[in-house]
Amino acid sequence: MWITLGNIIDGKAIAAKIKAEIKKEAEAYKNERGIPPKLSVILVGDNPASQAYVRGKERACAEVGIASETLRFPSNTEEKRLVKEVERLNKDKTVHGILVQLPLPQGIDAHNVLETVSVEKDVDGLHPYNMGKLFKNENPMFIPCTPQGAIELILSTGAEIRGKKAVIIGRSNLVGKPTSMLLLYRHATVTICHTRTVNLPDITREADILVAAAGRPRTITKDMVKPGAIVIDVGISRTDSGLVGDVDFEDVKDRAGFITPVPKGVGPMTVAMLLKNTLKAAQATS
Amino acid sequence: MWITLGNIIDGKAIAAKIKAEIKKEAEAYKNERGIPPKLSVILVGDNPASQAYVRGKERACAEVGIASETLRFPSNTEEKRLVKEVERLNKDKTVHGILVQLPLPQGIDAHNVLETVSVEKDVDGLHPYNMGKLFKNENPMFIPCTPQGAIELILSTGAEIRGKKAVIIGRSNLVGKPTSMLLLYRHATVTICHTRTVNLPDITREADILVAAAGRPRTITKDMVKPGAIVIDVGISRTDSGLVGDVDFEDVKDRAGFITPVPKGVGPMTVAMLLKNTLKAAQATS
Numbered sequence: 001m002w003i004t005l006g007n008i009i010d011g012k013a014i015a016a017k018i019k020a021e022i023k024k025e026a027e028a029y030k031n032e033r034g035i036p037p038k039l040s041v042i043l044v045g046d047n048p049a050s051q052a053y054v055r056g057k058e059r060a061c062a063e064v065g066i067a068s069e070t071l072r073f074p075s076n077t078e079e080k081r082l083v084k085e086v087e088r089l090n091k092d093k094t095v096h097g098i099l100v101q102l103p104l105p106q107g108i109d110a111h112n113v114l115e116t117v118s119v120e121k122d123v124d125g126l127h128p129y130n131m132g133k134l135f136k137n138e139n140p141m142f143i144p145c146t147p148q149g150a151i152e153l154i155l156s157t158g159a160e161i162r163g164k165k166a167v168i169i170g171r172s173n174l175v176g177k178p179t180s181m182l183l184l185y186r187h188a189t190v191t192i193c194h195t196r197t198v199n200l201p202d203i204t205r206e207a208d209i210l211v212a213a214a215g216r217p218r219t220i221t222k223d224m225v226k227p228g229a230i231v232i233d234v235g236i237s238r239t240d241s242g243l244v245g246d247v248d249f250e251d252v253k254d255r256a257g258f259i260t261p262v263p264k265g266v267g268p269m270t271v272a273m274l275l276k277n278t279l280k281a282a283q284a285t286s
Numbered sequence: 287m288w289i290t291l292g293n294i295i296d297g298k299a300i301a302a303k304i305k306a307e308i309k310k311e312a313e314a315y316k317n318e319r320g321i322p323p324k325l326s327v328i329l330v331g332d333n334p335a336s337q338a339y340v341r342g343k344e345r346a347c348a349e350v351g352i353a354s355e356t357l358r359f360p361s362n363t364e365e366k367r368l369v370k371e372v373e374r375l376n377k378d379k380t381v382h383g384i385l386v387q388l389p390l391p392q393g394i395d396a397h398n399v400l401e402t403v404s405v406e407k408d409v410d411g412l413h414p415y416n417m418g419k420l421f422k423n424e425n426p427m428f429i430p431c432t433p434q435g436a437i438e439l440i441l442s443t444g445a446e447i448r449g450k451k452a453v454i455i456g457r458s459n460l461v462g463k464p465t466s467m468l469l470l471y472r473h474a475t476v477t478i479c480h481t482r483t484v485n486l487p488d489i490t491r492e493a494d495i496l497v498a499a500a501g502r503p504r505t506i507t508k509d510m511v512k513p514g515a516i517v518i519d520v521g522i523s524r525t526d527s528g529l530v531g532d533v534d535f536e537d538v539k540d541r542a543g544f545i546t547p548v549p550k551g552v553g554p555m556t557v558a559m560l561l562k563n564t565l566k567a568a569q570a571t572s
Contacts, residue, residue, distance in 0.1 A: 111424060132418030136459045138397060163484045171470055173422045180478075184457055187482040189489065192466075196473040198449045203475065 005228065006253050009153050009260045015268035018152070022275050023064040029282055030065065037282035038067040039097040039123065039274075040089050042082065045075030045105045049238070054101055060271045066278055075105040082108065083116050090118040096285065097123035097278035102174075120284065123277035126173065134178060137185050141284070142277050147178035149269025150211060150232050151186075157230055157258045159209075162187035167204050169193045169220075169246070170213035175234050179211050200224070212246035220247040228257040234266050291514065292540045294547060295439050301554035304438070305350050308561050312351040315568055323568035324353040325383040325409065325560075326375050328368065331361030331391045335524070340387055346557045352564055361391040368394065369402050376404040382571065383409035383564035388460075406570065409563035412459065420464060423471050427570070428563050433464035435555025436497060436518050437472075443516055443544045445495075448473035453490050455479045455506075455532070456499035461520050465497050486510070498532035506533040514543040520552050 030036045039061055043054050054070055061068035071085060082100075089098045098121045104110045119129045125142035133140035154161065166188035170176035176192065184190045188209060193200055195214075204210055204224040212220050213234035225231060235246030245262030253259050260266055316322045325347055329340050340356055347354035357371060368386075375384045384407045390396045405415045411428035419426035440447065452474035456462035462478065470476045479489055480500075490496055490510040498506050499520035511517060521532030531548030539545050546552055 128418030128422060128424065129415050130418070131421050132414030132416070135417050135421035135463060136414060138414065163482050165484075177421060177467075181463075184478055184480075187480070189477065189479050189483040191475065191477040192470055193475050194470075194473070196449050197475040198451075 005255060005257055007157070007256075007258045008253070009156060009232075009258050009265065011149075011153055011260055011265040012268045014153065014156055015149075015272040018269075018272045019060070019064050019275060022066075022272070022279055025279055025283075026065040029279070033282075035094055036065055036067045037096050037279050038069070038094055039099060039278045040092075040095045041068065041070045042073065042085060042089075042098070042100045043070050044073045044077055044082065044101070044108070047103070050101050050103075056271060057099070057274060060275055061278075064275055066275060077105075077108075079108045079112060082113050086113060086116040090116075090121060093285070095121065096282035097121055097274075099124050099274070121281055123274060123281055125178075125277065131173070131178075134181060137181070141280070143182070143273075144174060144178045145273035145277065146175050146234060146266060146270045147182055148273040148276075149266055150175075150179050150234060151182045152269060152273075153232055153260055153266065154183075154209060154230055159230060159258070161209065164188050164208040165191070165206055166209040166211065167191045167193060167207035168211045168213065169197075169200070169204070170211075170215070170234070172213065175213040176211075179213065179234075183209065183211075214246050216246055217244040218246070218248040220252060222248075222251045222255050225252050225255050227255050229255075231256040231259040232266065233260050233262050236262060236267065291543060293443070293542075293544045294539070295442060295518075295544050295551065297435075297439055297546055297551040298554045300439065300442055301435075301558040304555075304558045305346070305561060308352075308558070308565055309350040311565055311569075315565070316351065319568075321380055322351055322353045323382050323565050324355070324380055325385060325564045326378075326381045327354065327356045327385045327387055328359065328371060328375075329356050329387045330359045330363055330368065330394070333389070336387050336389075342557060343385070343560060346561055347564075350561055352561055363391075363394075365394045365398060368399050372399060372402040376402075376407060379571070381407065382568035383407055383560075385410050385560070407567055409560060409567055411464075411563070417459070417464075420467060423467070427566070429468070429559075430460060430464045431559035431563065432461050432520060432552060432556045433468055434559040434562075435552055436461075436465050436520060437468045438555055438559075439518055439546055439552065440469075440495060440516055445516060445544070447495065450474050450494040451477070451492055452495040452497065453477045453479060453493035454497045454499065455483075455486070455490070456497075456501070456520070458499065461499040462497075465499065465520075469495065469497075500532050502532055503530040504532070504534040506538060508534075508537045508541050511538050511541050513541050515541075517542040517545040518552065519546050519548050522548060522553065 125144040166183040171194045201224040209230045211232045217237040233245035233247040411430040452469040457480045487510040495516045497518045503523040519531035519533040
């Protein structure tokens with residue numbers, strides 16, 4: 001088999017196509033229902049990274065005709081105040097998606113706030129009920145955005161997933177575990193690695209599909225990658241030289257069959273999937 | 287390192303010890319509260335295997351002083367009738383655990399019935415909320431019984447799980463996936479294999495801990511096992527020669543470090559964990 005190596009997966013372009021579709025559907029929704037799909041974001045405190053993410057989400061909503069609002073709370077807000085706000089949003093029929101921007105300040109039980117979000121408006125897919133439906137592979141209404149985006153990028157390569165070896169580095173609820181399940185349901189043989197994994201390079205070298213989601217900048221190097229592998233870089237670290245992924249892109253790129261860059265790889269897809277989930281939430285209302 | 291091979295894990299004896307503990311606690315519970323912990327089982331139709339399982343559960347409850355009742359319904363029972371029964375049990379304060387024996391007859395949406403079970407009485411741990419808490423590693427109230435039993439057997443060997451390679455064959459909601467997560471949380475590097483896995487023996491031979499839960503009798507042979515591995519056989523198939531596991535026990539036993547037999551391996555532990563979950567459910571009530 002002849003393989004061209006070093007194909008770069010253009011997450012930004014793929015996300016743009018998906019957003020164009022969502023824009024059409026959001027318009028149709030508004031024409032039919034009289035109101036646009038709407039996302040409400042709860043932002044607590046002044047974490048600069050969170051502020052930047054939320055601005056990005058607002059911009060993306062505006063682009064595709066999804067209404068959005070950001071409800072800002074000071075970092076000393078009490079948990080019960082947030083719970084009350086979520087309950088209010090649950091009842092508000094003009095709000096279709098609710099997103100609680102993480103991390104929440106210390107002292108607030110994030111579980112409690114997240115579990116208050118109605119499962120029908122849980123566009124981040126992090127409510128235990130929705131995570132349970134994903135874990136059981138029972139047609140979950142919402143799948144967490146980054147894993148969903150990562151899978152779309154893998155599918156964009158046209159490669160067969162069934163029977164392939166997939167290795168996921170990282171076991172977070174936001175990325176590692178859900179991505180593992182999505183690959184498992186597409187019939188990959190899935191290995192989940194993490195900080196306690198022994199001889200990581202020996203394992204990653206076996207991977208036909210390698211998903212790096214450890215948040216350790218540039219730690220995946222050429223010698224850890226199987227020639228021709230699909231390499232999806234979910235890691236994002238802010239360094240002095242800008243945003244940096246878990247993969248040493250320049251080192252790895254000519255060995256990988258397909259590889260996502262950072263930025264413009266998984267990042268734009270995460271936002272696109274959030275828009276998709278919000279549209280879906282709106283469409284599911286009667 | 288010197289390893290004795292061929293150690294047989296006596297699931298029946300380990301389960302007996304756990305049951306003795308539960309018996310004490312169930313007695314204490316009854317003395318304090320005036321009523322015993324109680325399990326209600328819903329059994330639909332006349333599947334002989336299900337009938338046998340339910341009898342086993344009743345016997346085990348009686349042994350440890352947990353009250354039990356089996357509510358029998360004909361196989362043509364309507365789904366809404368079952369939902370109504372579950373709702374009644376949810377409200378009954380003398381009932382602490384509710385178990386819907388699977389499989390349900392065709393035509394009944396098992397998801398719908400299972401999701402009706404109150405998460406506080408879901409002693410099988412199969413409600414999406416409880417599965418989601420397990421998947422998120424957020425202190426789930428109930429963990430499915432067979433995976434919980436399998437982990438107890440692995441722990442009984444005294445072997446370190448952290449950093450070890452665990453390979454799980456099977457990706458069911460009842461066994462494969464929850465067992466994978468429990469091993470992951472104990473810091474194993476976890477690989478999930480299934481019917482679409484290519485070159486299964488190459489993968490299983492790397493396993494320090496091998497969990498067979500495919501339901502394919504005697505398909506795990508010596509050449510697939512790493513010398514000294516812990517082999518947990520969750521498969522149970524009824525054959526002409528009696529109950530048979532996924533592992534060819536006689537073939538594998540002298541190569542494994544530790545191995546569970548079938549029967550008297552994982553089976554008794556599943557029942558013990560059901561009792562444990564029922565006691566826990568009772569103790570959690572105010």
